[in-house]
Amino acid sequence: MIYQLNADVRNFGKAISELSDVDIYACYQCGKCTAGCPIVMEMSHTPNQIMKLIQLGLKEEVLNSLTPWLCASCETCTTRCPKGVDIAKIMDTLRILARKEGYQSKEPNVVNFNDIFLNCIKNKGRLQETHLAMMYNLKTRQFFKDADIGQKLFMKGKISLTSDRIKGTDVMKNIFEKSRAFLGKGE
Ligand code: SF4
Numbered sequence: 752m753i754y755q756l757n758a759d760v761r762n763f764g765k766a767i768s769e770l771s772d773v774d775i776y777a778c779y780q781c782g783k784c785t786a787g788c789p790i791v792m793e794m795s796h797t798p799n800q801i802m803k804l805i806q807l808g809l810k811e812e813v814l815n816s817l818t819p820w821l822c823a824s825c826e827t828c829t830t831r832c833p834k835g836v837d838i839a840k841i842m843d844t845l846r847i848l849a850r851k852e853g854y855q856s857k858e859p860n861v862v863n864f865n866d867i868f869l870n871c872i873k874n875k876g877r878l879q880e881t882h883l884a885m886m887y888n889l890k891t892r893q894f895f896k897d898a899d900i901g902q903k904l905f906m907k908g909k910i911s912l913t914s915d916r917i918k919g920t921d922v923m924k925n926i927f928e929k930s931r932a933f934l935g936k937g938e
Pocket residue numbers: 777778779780781782783784785798799802831832833834835836838
């Protein structure tokens with residue numbers, strides 16, 4: 752295992768800095784990240800609030816927050832931060848940590864989408880939109896959600912139901928295995 756989160760809540764901020772390689776204590780609460788975030792109106796905590804909660808070591812509040820799961824990784828916050836704080840990377844780190852430590856996402860469909868997306872890349876070496884939409888709708892029990900548009904696109908030859916794979920999917924699986932090992936999930 753490459754890293755081990757110190758369970759001591761007082762060390763939460765330090766641990767997030769180490770895991771993300773981002774100095775979370777550089778944040779001085781100017782709010783520019785939040786002002787530019789396109790999803791902020793849906794979030795339970797704004798990006799700058801997440802930064803402050805991490806600095807205060809409030810692990811439970813941070814890892815139970817909806818915010819990291821709604822973050823679209825657009826990196827607007829990172830680009831706007833006058834202190835060079837890579838907040839998008841912090842959000843990535845929080846998602847990884849929340850899953851690693853068994854916190855339940857308040858937005859389970861985001862987790863479902865991420866899992867289906869990554870499994871598709873891992874097994875086929877590329878994303879197949881039809882597969883992604885079908886698997887997501889099945890998993891979230893929205894069986895007829897895209898049936899109308901899907902049928903029209905299929906009839907026009909815009910989508911295919913066949914499953915294309917790249918050559919050498921073993922290489923892709925190897926990348927996933929190494930990533931899991933790096934994150935401490937590997938065998
Ligand atoms: S833009 Fe940077 S310094 Fe300002 S609140 Fe956001 S993270 Fe903190």
